[in-house]
Amino acid sequence: MSSRPTPRRTVLGAALAVTAAAPLASATSAFAAASGGGPGRSPAPVDYRAWATYPQWSSGKGAGTRVVGETRPGLVIHRPIGTFRYTDPHTDSTATWEYATWLSPVHTLPAPASEVVVSWNARTPAGTWLQTELRGSYTDGTRTPWYVMGRWTSGDGPGDIRRTSVDGQGDKKSSVSTDTLAVDDRASGLRIASYELRLTLFRKPGTDRTPQVWRLGAMASDVPDRFTVPASRPGEGAGHKLRVPRYSQEIHKGQYPEYDNGGEAWCSPTSSQMVVEFWGRRPTAEDLRWVDPSYADPQVCHAARHTYDYQYQGCGNWPFNAAYAATYADLQGVVTRLRSLGDAEKLIRAGIPVITSQSFLASELDGAGYGTAGHLMCVVGFTADGDVVANDPASPSDAAVERVYKRRQFENIWLRTKRHNVQGQVKSGSGGVCYLYFPVRPTARQVRALASVGVR
Numbered sequence: 001m002s003s004r005p006t007p008r009r010t011v012l013g014a015a016l017a018v019t020a021a022a023p024l025a026s027a028t029s030a031f032a033a034a035s036g037g038g039p040g041r042s043p044a045p046v047d048y049r050a051w052a053t054y055p056q057w058s059s060g061k062g063a064g065t066r067v068v069g070e071t072r073p074g075l076v077i078h079r080p081i082g083t084f085r086y087t088d089p090h091t092d093s094t095a096t097w098e099y100a101t102w103l104s105p106v107h108t109l110p111a112p113a114s115e116v117v118v119s120w121n122a123r124t125p126a127g128t129w130l131q132t133e134l135r136g137s138y139t140d141g142t143r144t145p146w147y148v149m150g151r152w153t154s155g156d157g158p159g160d161i162r163r164t165s166v167d168g169q170g171d172k173k174s175s176v177s178t179d180t181l182a183v184d185d186r187a188s189g190l191r192i193a194s195y196e197l198r199l200t201l202f203r204k205p206g207t208d209r210t211p212q213v214w215r216l217g218a219m220a221s222d223v224p225d226r227f228t229v230p231a232s233r234p235g236e237g238a239g240h241k242l243r244v245p246r247y248s249q250e251i252h253k254g255q256y257p258e259y260d261n262g263g264e265a266w267c268s269p270t271s272s273q274m275v276v277e278f279w280g281r282r283p284t285a286e287d288l289r290w291v292d293p294s295y296a297d298p299q300v301c302h303a304a305r306h307t308y309d310y311q312y313q314g315c316g317n318w319p320f321n322a323a324y325a326a327t328y329a330d331l332q333g334v335v336t337r338l339r340s341l342g343d344a345e346k347l348i349r350a351g352i353p354v355i356t357s358q359s360f361l362a363s364e365l366d367g368a369g370y371g372t373a374g375h376l377m378c379v380v381g382f383t384a385d386g387d388v389v390a391n392d393p394a395s396p397s398d399a400a401v402e403r404v405y406k407r408r409q410f411e412n413i414w415l416r417t418k419r420h421n422v423q424g425q426v427k428s429g430s431g432g433v434c435y436l437y438f439p440v441r442p443t444a445r446q447v448r449a450l451a452s453v454g455v456r
Contacts, residue, residue, distance in 0.1 A: 065102045135147070268376040
């Protein structure tokens, strides 16, 4: 188990076993799971907005960048506009980098948000990296500062920076916790009304290498506080299951402890690797050459290394996992929220697995055998009765990874935003957060299913 302090957003953590239980609190309000709303309430607002097509990239303002209209449109460095001295806090090395920037149009939200998560898909050759930033406008007419939402590179060679989130960002109205920008006091009524995103692409001076960014997006939401949600009724996904590879994080205990204390904390990269391989992608033999040949499933070690956030000191940074998946040929990755298991059923029926984030007591999920302050697993299907078939990496072996969890229990622990821990303290829940990985050219049915959950 990890001994690191639990951050404010505890749903990032690994599966941590608990032995006692506290009663689940009564709901603060009832919401229809199929819509995310309830009597007298509007649906829980979730807005995912992305820039990924040639016209979308062209709608922004580039300074030293250009849009390339190849098979997969994206943004690259055309002519650097300056240099930047960066001291890497995780290596203590200082280097000079050339850079160019791109600024998105202002996106006005259909409903003001209390949280925003930025995610991206990119390729960064050795000696290049990127930084994503967000600036929001509050409903009181003021603006946030520019918040750094990630400094990222797909590699970690001697000439690369270390991918990192940035702590200590806030303006007494909102703050950034690892990968999530959140309003500090939701009860005040203050919300984020709009935002703009800024990309900065870096490379070593004198080279022609460049990051290439294919997708940049943000999920903004204001899911109401709730301890319980009603269970949705089984729908079109009932009785359907995808053949997703099964990998256990537990068989990697003690392996490469420099990456989040080894396999016991690798729920997120293990889940990501399952879905990457579901789409027929995997690391090459050369990619895996660094892994001890005696270790089973070396690709899980590879995923952990390449999702590791050196500031958070963990592999559970949500955007870093989506970015890792998109380093494989013709795959996209996004972080968003779903409204119900009905949404997940639509995606499963269209052939898209759903990686979900949840936290729960051992008594709240029959058959799990553990409790957790934050855990990722992969929904791969539904039984004929609508119960959830999940590839749960917190299993003793690959063969034991596939589990069936009760629909009512699973939906509640995933969609709620408030919960009680083993000490009876009120803690946060993910509110339906998930990773979705899918091809650059999805089928027509997949396009419809993604659009139904707001991903385009």
